[in-house]
Amino acid sequence: MSARNRKPYNAPDDGGHFGEFGGRFVAETLTHALDELTELYENLSTDEVFRQRFEHDLAHYVGRPTPLYEALRLTNEIGGARICLKREDLNHTGAHKINNAVGQALLAERMGKRRVIAETGAGQHGVATATVAARFGFDCCVYMGEEDVKRQALNVYRMKLLGAEVVPVSSGSRTLKDAMNEAMRDWVTNVDDTHYIIGSVAGPHPYPALVRDFQTVIGRETKEQSLEQLGRLPDVLIACVGGGSNAMGLFFPFVDDDGVDLVGVEAAGLGIETGRHAAPLNAGRPGVLHGSRSYVMDDEDGQIRETHSISAGLDYPGVGPEHSYWKDIGRANYVAVTDEQAVDAFRLLNRTEGIMPALESSHAVAYAAVEALRRNNDEIIVVNLSGRGDKDIQTIADMDGIQF
Amino acid sequence: MSRIGSRLETYKRAGKTALVSFVTAGDPSVATTVPALRALVRGGVDILELGVPFSDPEAEGPTIQKSSERALANGVNLVAVLDMVRDFRQTDTNTPVLMMGYFNSLLHRGPEHLVKNAVEAGVDGVIIVNLPPEEATDIQPAFAAADLDLVFLIAPTTTEARARSIVSVAGGFIYYVALKGVTGAQHLEVETVRKEVLRVQSYTTLPVMVGFGVKDPQDARRIATYADGVVVGSALVRTMEALQSSERQIPGALEAQVRELRDAMDESDQDARE
Numbered sequence: 127m128s129a130r131n132r133k134p135y136n137a138p139d140d141g142g143h144f145g146e147f148g149g150r151f152v153a154e155t156l157t158h159a160l161d162e163l164t165e166l167y168e169n170l171s172t173d174e175v176f177r178q179r180f181e182h183d184l185a186h187y188v189g190r191p192t193p194l195y196e197a198l199r200l201t202n203e204i205g206g207a208r209i210c211l212k213r214e215d216l217n218h219t220g221a222h223k224i225n226n227a228v229g230q231a232l233l234a235e236r237m238g239k240r241r242v243i244a245e246t247g248a249g250q251h252g253v254a255t256a257t258v259a260a261r262f263g264f265d266c267c268v269y270m271g272e273e274d275v276k277r278q279a280l281n282v283y284r285m286k287l288l289g290a291e292v293v294p295v296s297s298g299s300r301t302l303k304d305a306m307n308e309a310m311r312d313w314v315t316n317v318d319d320t321h322y323i324i325g326s327v328a329g330p331h332p333y334p335a336l337v338r339d340f341q342t343v344i345g346r347e348t349k350e351q352s353l354e355q356l357g358r359l360p361d362v363l364i365a366c367v368g369g370g371s372n373a374m375g376l377f378f379p380f381v382d383d384d385g386v387d388l389v390g391v392e393a394a395g396l397g398i399e400t401g402r403h404a405a406p407l408n409a410g411r412p413g414v415l416h417g418s419r420s421y422v423m424d425d426e427d428g429q430i431r432e433t434h435s436i437s438a439g440l441d442y443p444g445v446g447p448e449h450s451y452w453k454d455i456g457r458a459n460y461v462a463v464t465d466e467q468a469v470d471a472f473r474l475l476n477r478t479e480g481i482m483p484a485l486e487s488s489h490a491v492a493y494a495a496v497e498a499l500r501r502n503n504d505e506i507i508v509v510n511l512s513g514r515g516d517k518d519i520q521t522i523a524d525m526d527g528i529q530f
Numbered sequence: 531m532s533r534i535g536s537r538l539e540t541y542k543r544a545g546k547t548a549l550v551s552f553v554t555a556g557d558p559s560v561a562t563t564v565p566a567l568r569a570l571v572r573g574g575v576d577i578l579e580l581g582v583p584f585s586d587p588e589a590e591g592p593t594i595q596k597s598s599e600r601a602l603a604n605g606v607n608l609v610a611v612l613d614m615v616r617d618f619r620q621t622d623t624n625t626p627v628l629m630m631g632y633f634n635s636l637l638h639r640g641p642e643h644l645v646k647n648a649v650e651a652g653v654d655g656v657i658i659v660n661l662p663p664e665e666a667t668d669i670q671p672a673f674a675a676a677d678l679d680l681v682f683l684i685a686p687t688t689t690e691a692r693a694r695s696i697v698s699v700a701g702g703f704i705y706y707v708a709l710k711g712v713t714g715a716q717h718l719e720v721e722t723v724r725k726e727v728l729r730v731q732s733y734t735t736l737p738v739m740v741g742f743g744v745k746d747p748q749d750a751r752r753i754a755t756y757a758d759g760v761v762v763g764s765a766l767v768r769t770m771e772a773l774q775s776s777e778r779q780i781p782g783a784l785e786a787q788v789r790e791l792r793d794a795m796d797e798s799d800q801d802a803r804e
Contacts, residue, residue, distance in 0.1 A: 141664060151633055151660045153589040155710055158687040297595050298585060307588045314589065315711040317687065414633040414660065415586060427607035428638030429585040 135381045137451065142331020142418075145454060148447035150330040151414045156310075159317045164332040166233060170339075176232060183228045184343060187261065188218045190225075192344075194351035194508070199478040206498030207505040210360070211481070212348050212376060214512045219254050221484065221513030222344060222372045223325055227254035229340035231262045234321035241265040241320045245309040247274055247302035247368075248438035248486075249281025250513060251325030256290035258323075266290040269308040271301040274438055281517060299432045302442050306416050326369025327446035330417030334447050341375025348508055349379050356506055362387040362497060365510035366489040367407065367460065368440035370449045372512035377458060387459070390449060391493045393435035394462035404433035406445050407453050407460040415443065420450040436465035436521065437485035439513075467492040472515060472522065484513035485521065532679050533654045534626040534702040537576060538737045538758065545803050547754040547795045549574055550739055551788060552630065552763030554581035554597040555614055556606030558774035562781075564617045566770070569781035571625050574792030578618075579657065579761070582611050582631030589659045591714035593764040597771065608635065608644075612651040619652035628655040628681065628702075641669035645676045655679030655702045663699050673701065683707050684730055686722070697734035703759065704730060704738045713742050714764025720752045727757050747794035754798040762791060 137144045142164075150160060170176055184190040192213045201209045214222040234242055242264045246252030252268040259266030268285055272294045275282055285292050298304035306329075313322040327334045327341070345363075352359050363380060365373035367390035380386045395403035403409065406421040413422035415430060423431045423443040435441040452458040463471075468485055471492035475483050483491055487510070494509045501507070523530065541548050551570045555563050567578055583601035587594065615627055629636070629648065636658055637644055648656065655678060658666075663682055673680045679702030684693050687710065697704060708723045727738050740753050741761025750760045769787055773780050 149665050150662065151665055152662065153659055153685075153707075154662060154683040155589075155685040155687050155707060157662060157685075157692070158689060297592075298599070303586060307586050310588045311591075311712045317710055413638065416588070417660070422634070424634060424638065426638075428635040429602065429607075430634070 137448065138331065138335055142335065144448045144451035146412070147419050147450040148331060148334055149419055150417060151419065152330045152417045153314060155314050156317065156330070159313070160330055160332065162237065163233070163336070166236065167332045167336050176236070179232055180229055183232070184225065188224050188228060189216065190343065191347045192216050194348055194355060197479050200475060201498070203474070203478050204495050204498045207361070207501035207503065207507050209494055209498055210356070210506060210508045211511045212344060212508055214344060214372065214510060215481070215483065215487070215514035219250070219257050220516065221250045221254070222341065222375060223251045223254040224257065225343055225375070226325065226337050226340040226371060227251070227258045227323060230321065230323040231258035231264070234264065234323070235262055237321060239319055239321040241267070241316065242323050243267045243269065243309050243312050243320055244323045244325060245269050245302065245305040246325065247271070247305070247441060248517065249274070249278040249285070250439060250517070252285050252290070252292070253281055253288070255323050255325070256285040256288035259290060260288045267312065268292050269295050269305040269312070271299070271305050272296045273300040274302065274305070277438060278517070302438070303416070303430065310416070326371045327374045327448060328369040328416060328418065328420070328444060334418065337371050338374045338378055338448065341371050342378045344372065344375035344510065345377060345379035348376060352508070359383060359386055360506040360508040361385070361501065362389060363508050363510070364389045364391060364490050364494050364497060366391045366440060366486050366512060367445060367449060368393070368404070368442050368486065369444070370446040372510050374446060374448060376508070376510045381457065388452070388457065389493065389497065390458055390460045391489045392460060392462040393437060393440035393489060394464045395434040395436070397464055398462060402434040403462065404435040404441050404443065405462040406443060407449060408462045412450065418447045420445050420447040421453070436468060437489065439484070439486040440489065461493055463489050463492045469522065469525065471495065472518070481511070482515035483511055484515045485518045487512045488515070532677050532702065534577065534628070534679050537626055538703060541576070542737060542758065546799055547757065548576040548737070548739065548759035549788065549792055549795060550577040550579060550741070550759050550761040551575045551766055552579040552581060552761060553766055553770065554583055554594065554601050555611040556583065556601035556604045557597040557767070558600055558770055559777060560604055560606065560610065562770070562777050563614050565781045566784055567618050568621065569785040570788055571622060573785035573788035575788050577626045577628065577759070579628045579630045579763070580611060580615065582608060582629050582635055584632040584635040587632060589712055591712040591764060593714045593767050593771070597767045612647055612653070615651040615653055626654040627652065628657055629653055630657040630659065632660050633658055637669065641672040645672045645678050649676045649678055653678065655681050657681045657683070657705060659683070663696055670699070681705055686710055686726060690729070693730055694733055697730070697736060700736060704734065704736050705761070706730060706738050706740045706757070707742045708740050709743045711742070720749065723753070724756050747790045750791045751794035751798045754795040755802060760791070760795060762788070
């Protein structure tokens with residue numbers, strides 16, 4: 127079907143549903159706060175003052191636009207389609223997470239809330255939230271699984287320097303999903319004066335749509351830059367998917383461009399067949415977790431399973447509802463690469479381009495290498511380099527047997 | 531009318547406030563649950579809520595979170611919970627039993643599966659903490675067809691318009707969440723709750739049960755002056771947690787604990803009748 131005789135993409139519906147996914151599966155206490163947030167969100171598209179403030183901060187605080195960089199040596203090394211990198215790693219705080227954090231901080235200010243909370247896995251979203259809290263003068267509390275607090279000591283200290291309180295979460299598996307549970311408990315208790323800055327395109331309506339819209343600056347810039355620098359749209363976009371915010375941000379402005387293939391890359395961990403992965407779209411089934419219906423990794427009793435990925439930012443058993451929907455309608459294709467492939471890609475990009483990708487983004491780079499070989503030399507791949515890899519040096523050094 | 535409906539109807543006519551208990555199925559061990567349920571009934575509990583453990587219980591405070599983790603460690607799943615209800619029903623066919631839990635561990639095999647097995651085991655109603663009415667329209671027909679009550683919650687933050695629409699689709703009773711927070715939290719404001727409960731009662735004939743944060747006979751007594759029922763959960767779970775290394779004492783301790791609550795509520799009901 128051509129884009130001309132098809133209705134433009136128009137999801138979610140009023141209840142936040144993307145087909146059978148999304149919605150709002152929360153305790154009753156939160157419904158009112160979500161209604162308020164939804165009302166504000168629905169008025170944003172016509173709110174010129176808000177748009178100007180957001181764009182001002184993206185330009186002058188975050189440092190946008192980020193470059194679209196053609197990676198010639200990487201392309202030559204692999205030998206296939208042309209690979210370009212969307213450099214979200216060059217944002218202030220080193221990842222795409224800040225785009226959404228700035229947008230939601232503006233919303234919190236608009237709602238008159240003086241306190242923000244967040245969940246974090248690797249710490250990137252926690253750092254982004256602590257950063258905007260400092261910038262806007264909010265109190266800030268970041269929930270982080272006890273295991274992740276140990277693994278990401280540097281980011282924990284960084285958040286504290288920014289004035290945030292970091293609360294280690296010792297329930298459940300002590301990782302990102304448990305941090306999200308705890309943040310929801312905080313929000314239920316302090317809903318009057320607190321805004322919950324969810325870091326991904328997950329959670330109850332309106333978060334998946336809200337976070338998507340704040341992140342689409344990635345895709346809009348990519349579209350303009352492709353036309354200007356390359357003379358046409360890319361053939362395929364590739365991004366890693368944990369919750370899926372960087373992928374959604376890149377993909378969404380291209381949703382009605384049928385000629386552009388969209389590929390999301392999940393974490394296959396030690397291999398899908400081992401069960402030790404974080405790839406719900408590849409090996410999960412529809413369920414309800416953290417406020418919305420999406421693909422999840424659960425066992426036969428409906429209990430959420432523990433996940434594994436070398437990358438803490440992808441180590442999550444759920445995924446955004448819109449990605450779930452796109453998988454089912456076939457608008458995007460979702461693949462998975464292992465820890466080992468991601469680490470190889472991390473090293474490859476360092477060596478060929480002098481760019482150190484986050485281990486999350488390394489998953490996208492790894493799959494780009496596979497995809498490039500399947501395509502002609504004149505085809506163009508854009509990879510979302512969602513974050514920089516400084517935070518992962520310790521992990522790689524450990525693998526190399528190096529201690530500092 | 532369901533077992534829940536007829537029990538509450540009788541109470542309403544007699545001016546008696548219902549006592550509702552919550553314990554997690556399979557905590558601290560699978561073998562303790564049915565004796566605990568029987569002890570609760572002996573002590574004066576009118577309606578039993580049995581928690582179905584879930585790996586990610588986002589509305590629970592630390593007490594019930596830990597209880598849920600212990601139950602999961604004991605291998606408790608939906609099938610095991612239904613077995614406990616079946617066992618309980620061998621000696622008690624009168625006391626209404628509800629299952630309380632989260633969407634994913636209750637509905638992972640779809641509404642028909644849940645409804646059929648729950649009714650067969652002798653369950654009277656289900657409370658799904660993270661399922662507001664808007665998301666329940668698909669599953670409601672299966673519940674209605676089997677006369678299984680799907681109970682909804684109303685919170686202090688629920689607007690009046692919304693509360694009115696919730697009572698129009700709710701089954702069994704209304705579970706009024708007495709505080710903004712998780713289960714077992716500290717700051718219960720009985721007077722504020724009173725006003726809210728009276729407001730809800732003004733536009734529904736369904737009984738209104740008040741829960742989240744009820745700790746002791748004083749709380750129960752004060753709430754009994756206006757609510758149709760009082761729900762106690764974390765306080766009972768704490769008792770069981772404290773006795774997990776001497777499980778035999780659990781039934782006796784629970785019975786004594788709920789009897790105190792029951793007595794306090796009876797005094798309040800007595801005052802109201804005089």
